[in-house]
Amino acid sequence: xxxxxVPEGDNAVAAPGDPSRLRGLRTLLRNKSAxxxxxxxxxxxxxxxxxxxxxxxDPAKQALExxxxxxxxxxxxxxxxxxxxxLARIMYGGRYxxxxxxxxxxxxxxxxxxxxxxxxxxxxxxxxxxxxVADIMLSFNPFLLALLLxxxxxxxxxxxxxxxxxxxxxxxxxLARGQALAVREEIYVQxxxxxxxxxxxxxxxxxxxxxxxxxxxxATLNIGLTILIAAGLGFLGLGVQPPASEWGTMLxxxxxxxxxxxxxxAFPGLAIFLVVLGFNLAGDGLRDALDPSxxx
Amino acid sequence: xxxxxxxxxxxxxxxVVTLLGVVFVLVVAVQFLPGDPARVIAGxxxxxxxxxxxxxxxxxxxxxxxxxxxxxxxxxxxxxxVSARTGDxxxxxxxxxxxxxxELAFFGTLIGAVAGIxxxxxxxxxxxxxxxxxxxxxGVMGISTPVYWLGILLxxxxxxxxKVLPASGASTPQSLVLPSVTVGVFSMAIVAxxxxxxxxxxxxxxxxxxxxxxxxxxxxxxxxxxxxxxxVPILTVIGLQFGTLLGGAVLTETVFxxxxxxxxxxxSISARDFPMVQGIIFVFAAMFIVVNVVTDLLYTVVDPxxxxxx
Numbered sequence: 001x002x003x004x005x006v007p008e009g010d011n012a013v014a015a016p017g018d019p020s021r022l023r024g025l026r027t028l029l030r031n032k033s034a035x036x037x038x039x040x041x042x043x044x045x046x047x048x049x050x051x052x053x054x055x056x057x058d059p060a061k062q063a064l065e066x067x068x069x070x071x072x073x074x075x076x077x078x079x080x081x082x083x084x085x086x087l088a089r090i091m092y093g094g095r096y097x098x099x100x101x102x103x104x105x106x107x108x109x110x111x112x113x114x115x116x117x118x119x120x121x122x123x124x125x126x127x128x129x130x131x132x133v134a135d136i137m138l139s140f141n142p143f144l145l146a147l148l149l150x151x152x153x154x155x156x157x158x159x160x161x162x163x164x165x166x167x168x169x170x171x172x173x174x175l176a177r178g179q180a181l182a183v184r185e186e187i188y189v190q191x192x193x194x195x196x197x198x199x200x201x202x203x204x205x206x207x208x209x210x211x212x213x214x215x216x217x218x219a220t221l222n223i224g225l226t227i228l229i230a231a232g233l234g235f236l237g238l239g240v241q242p243p244a245s246e247w248g249t250m251l252x253x254x255x256x257x258x259x260x261x262x263x264x265x266a267f268p269g270l271a272i273f274l275v276v277l278g279f280n281l282a283g284d285g286l287r288d289a290l291d292p293s294x295x296x
Numbered sequence: 297x298x299x300x301x302x303x304x305x306x307x308x309x310x311x312v313v314t315l316l317g318v319v320f321v322l323v324v325a326v327q328f329l330p331g332d333p334a335r336v337i338a339g340x341x342x343x344x345x346x347x348x349x350x351x352x353x354x355x356x357x358x359x360x361x362x363x364x365x366x367x368x369x370x371x372x373x374x375x376x377x378v379s380a381r382t383g384d385x386x387x388x389x390x391x392x393x394x395x396x397x398x399e400l401a402f403f404g405t406l407i408g409a410v411a412g413i414x415x416x417x418x419x420x421x422x423x424x425x426x427x428x429x430x431x432x433x434x435g436v437m438g439i440s441t442p443v444y445w446l447g448i449l450l451x452x453x454x455x456x457x458x459k460v461l462p463a464s465g466a467s468t469p470q471s472l473v474l475p476s477v478t479v480g481v482f483s484m485a486i487v488a489x490x491x492x493x494x495x496x497x498x499x500x501x502x503x504x505x506x507x508x509x510x511x512x513x514x515x516x517x518x519x520x521x522x523x524x525x526x527x528v529p530i531l532t533v534i535g536l537q538f539g540t541l542l543g544g545a546v547l548t549e550t551v552f553x554x555x556x557x558x559x560x561x562x563x564s565i566s567a568r569d570f571p572m573v574q575g576i577i578f579v580f581a582a583m584f585i586v587v588n589v590v591t592d593l594l595y596t597v598v599d600p601x602x603x604x605x606x
Contacts, residue, residue: 033436136317139581143543148321151565151573152328228442232547235444236562248442255448255551262452269445277440284436 027289034285040278044271048094057085059092059245068261078263080254086264089245090271096246097227097275100161104226105219107165108172113208113215115169116176121184121203131177134170142167146229150238157246160239164226175218179211186210214291221283224276231272247272307592311585318581319371322574323364326356329570376575381567386575390557394579396466397556400545401538401583403476408483408541409534415484416491416530417523423496431488438485443544447478447551464553475552479544483537490533494526501525528595535591539584 028034047054063083071078077086119130137145146163153159183189189206197205233239234248235255242249247268254265334351335342342350351357355366370377376386419431454474455463462471498504499522507517546558553559557576564572 033433132313132317135314136321139314139318139539139584140321140577141539141543141580141584143540143546144577144580147546147561147565148325148573148577151568151570152325152330154330224440231442232444232543235442235547236550238562238565248444251442251445251448255444258448258451259456262448262456265445265448266452269442269448272442273437273440273445276442277437280436280440 024289028285031285031288033281034289037278037281037283037285040274041282044094044275044278045098047091048098051088051091051094055085055088055091057088059084059089060243068257068264071263077267078261080250080264081257081261084245086250086267089250090247090268093245093247093250093268094271094275096157096240096244097231097272100157100164100230100240100246101223101227101275101279103161104165104230105168105223107161108168108222108226109215109219111166112169112172113176113211116173116178117180117203117207117211119173120177120180121199121207127177130173134173137170142171142225143229143232146233147238150233155233155238155241157240157244160230160233163233164229167229168222168226171222172215172218176211176215179214180207183207183210217283217287217291220279220286224279224283227272227276227279304593307589311589314585315582316368318578319367320364322578323367324360326363326570326574327360371578376578377571379564379569379572381564381569381572386572389560389572390575390579393555393557393560396554397542397545397549397558399472400475400479400548400554400556401541403472404479404541404545405483405534405538407476407480408487408537411480412484412487413491413523413530415488417495417518419488419492420495420499421518428492431492435485435489435492438481438488441481443478443482444547444551446481447474447548450474450478451551466555471552475548475554478548478551479541482544483534483541486537486540487530487533491526491530494529495522498522498526531591531594535588538587542580542584 051059061084063079066075066079066083067081069075069079069083075085075087077090079085080089115130119127140148142164146167149163149166150159153162183206186206189202192202192206230239231246231248231251234246234250235252237249237252240246240249242253250268251265251272254261254268257264334347334354334356338347338350355363358366367377374387376390378384379386379389382389415431415434419428422428451463451474454461461473462468463474465471495518499518501522504517504522507521508514512521542558545556546561548554549556549558550562557579561573561576561580564570564576
C-alpha cells in the first residue's frame with residue numbers, strides 16, 4: 001500500500017533528504033490546488049499568530065457607540081452588535097479554530113490508531129469487540145456523537161476539542177485496522193515473526209511504522225471535518241462560549257442580525273469555509289503525493 | 297431464497313446488537329451528567345424530599361444495568377420516558393415532529409443523489425478536461441462548506457434580496473426548498489466524487505469496449521451499462537452519507553426554524569432535558585441503521601451480480 005514512499009521495515013521513517021521523500025514534496029508542490037490550500041493555511045496561521053501586530057483593535061472590547069458599522073476603511077469587515085471589529089475577531093478567532101482542529105485530530109489519532117492496529121493485528125475476539133464499539137460510534141455519526149458528548153461534558157473549549165475528536169475516532173479505528181490487516185501479510189512481518197520477534201515489537205516496529213504515511217494523510221483530511229463539527233457546536237451555542245471569538249460562535253451570534261447586518265455572520269462563515277477548504281486541498285494533495293491508494 | 301433469508305437474519309441481528317449498544321451508551325451517559333438530573337427536573341425551589349422522590353421515580357439510584365434493562369423494557373412498549381422540561385411523553389413529542397425531519401432528510405438525500413450522480417458522470421465522461429476540474433472544485437468546496445453558513449447565505453440571497461422563498465418555518469411547500477438544498481449539498485459533493493471515480497473505472501473495463509465495438513450509442517454505454525455497474529459503490533456512499541446528513545439536518549433545522557427533531561435536540565441540550573436528548577439521539581441512530589440495512593438490500597435489486605448471501 002504505502003510501499004511507493006516507504007520502502008520497508010525499519011526504513012519506514014525516511015531520513016530527510018531521502019530521494020523518495022523529495023519526490024513526494026515535488027509532486028505536492030506541482031499540484032496547483034494543494035499549493036492554494038497550503039497558502040490559505042499559511043495566511044490564516046500568520047493572521048492568527050501576528051494578530052496583535054496587525055490590528056489595533058481588541059477582539060473582546062465592546063464599543064457600543066460603534067455597533068453595526070458597515071465595512072469601511074476603519075473596520076474592513078464592519079463591526080458586530082457590540083461594536084467589536086469583525087476582522088480583529090476573525091484574526092484572533094483563528095487561534096481557536098486552528099488549535100481545535102489540530103488537537104481534536106491528534107486526540108482521534110492517539111485514541112483510534114492504537115485500537116485499530118491492535119484490532120487488525122490480533123484479530124479474534126479483540127477485533128470483534130473493538131469493531132462492535134466502532135459500529136456503535138459510527139451509528140451516532142460524528143456530529144451527533146459530539147453533541148451527546150457536549151450534553152454530558154458541558155460547553156467550553158476543552159469539551160469541544162474532546163467532542164470533535166472523539167466524534168471521528170471510529171473512522172481512525174477503521175483506517176488503522178485496514179492498514180494492520182494489509183501490513184500483517186507482508187513478507188518482512190512474517191520474517192520478523194519467524195525470527196521470534198515479540199508481537200508487541202512487530203506491532204510497533206513494523207505495523208505501526210508502515211502505517212504512518214496513510215495515517216498522516218487521513219489525519220490531515222480529517223482536520224477540516226473536526227473544524228466543521230467544532231464550529232457547528234459553536235453556532236448552536238454549545239461550543240466555545242462568548243465573548244471568545246471562535247468563528248462558529250461568532251456566526252451563531254451574528255445569525256440574529258442577518259436581515260440588516262448580514263456581514264456579521266457572512267464573514268466568520270467565510271473564514272471557516274476557507275480554512276476547511278485549505279485543509280481539504282492540502283490533504284488531497286498530500287494523499288496524491290504520498291499515498292494515492294487512499295483515493296476514494 | 298434460504299440464503300437470502302439467512303443473510304437477512306444475520307444482518308438484522310447485527311443491527312439489533314448495535315442498537316442495544318447505542319442504548320447502553322445513552323444510559324451510561326446519564327451517569328456522567330454533571331449535577332443531579334433529578335435536581336434539574338425538580339427545579340431550583342424543590343425541597344430535598346421532592347428531589348429524592350423524583351430520584352426514586354426515575355430510578356436514578358439503581359445500578360446502570362437495572363436502568364439499562366428498564367430502558368429496554370420501556371422501549372419495547374414504545375415508551376421513551378418523560379421530558380424533564382415539559383413532563384410530556386418523549387415518544388409522542390418525537391412522533392409529532394419526526395415527519396418534518398424525515399421530509400428534510402428525504403429531499404436532502406434526493407437532491408444530493410441526483411445532483412451528485414449527474415456531476416460525477418459528467419466529470420467522468422470529460423475526464424481531465426475543464427468540466428472535470430470544475431466538478432472537482434465543486435466537490436471539494438461542497439465538503440468544506442459549513443451547512444449553517446450555506447443556509448444563511450441562501451436566506452440572504454433568496455429570502456432577503458430576491459424575496460422569492462421564505463426564510464424560515466414550514467408552512468408552505470416553498471419553505472422546504474432552501475432547507476433541502478442546504479442539507480443536500482454535502483452529500484452531493486461526496487456522491488459526485490464517488491461517482492466520478494467509479495465511473496472512470498467502469499468506463500475503462502473490457503465490457504464497455506465490447507459494447508462500444510458493437511456500435512451501441514454512447515448514451516446507452518454510459519447510462520445503461522457503466523452507470524448501472526457503478527451503482528453499488530454509489531449506493532453505499534449514499535447510505536453511509538445518511539448519518540452525516542442527519543447531523544447536517546440538526547444544524548439546518550436550527551438555521552431555518554424548521555420544526556423537526558433536530559431543533560428539538562438542540563433545545564433539549566440547552567435545557568438539560570436529558571430524557572429528550574436520549575430519545576432523539578436513539579431515533580437518529582436507529583434511522584441510520586435502518587437506512588444502511590435497506591441500502592444493502594437494494595444492492596440485489598440494482599445489481600443482480602451481488603449475492604450478499606453467497
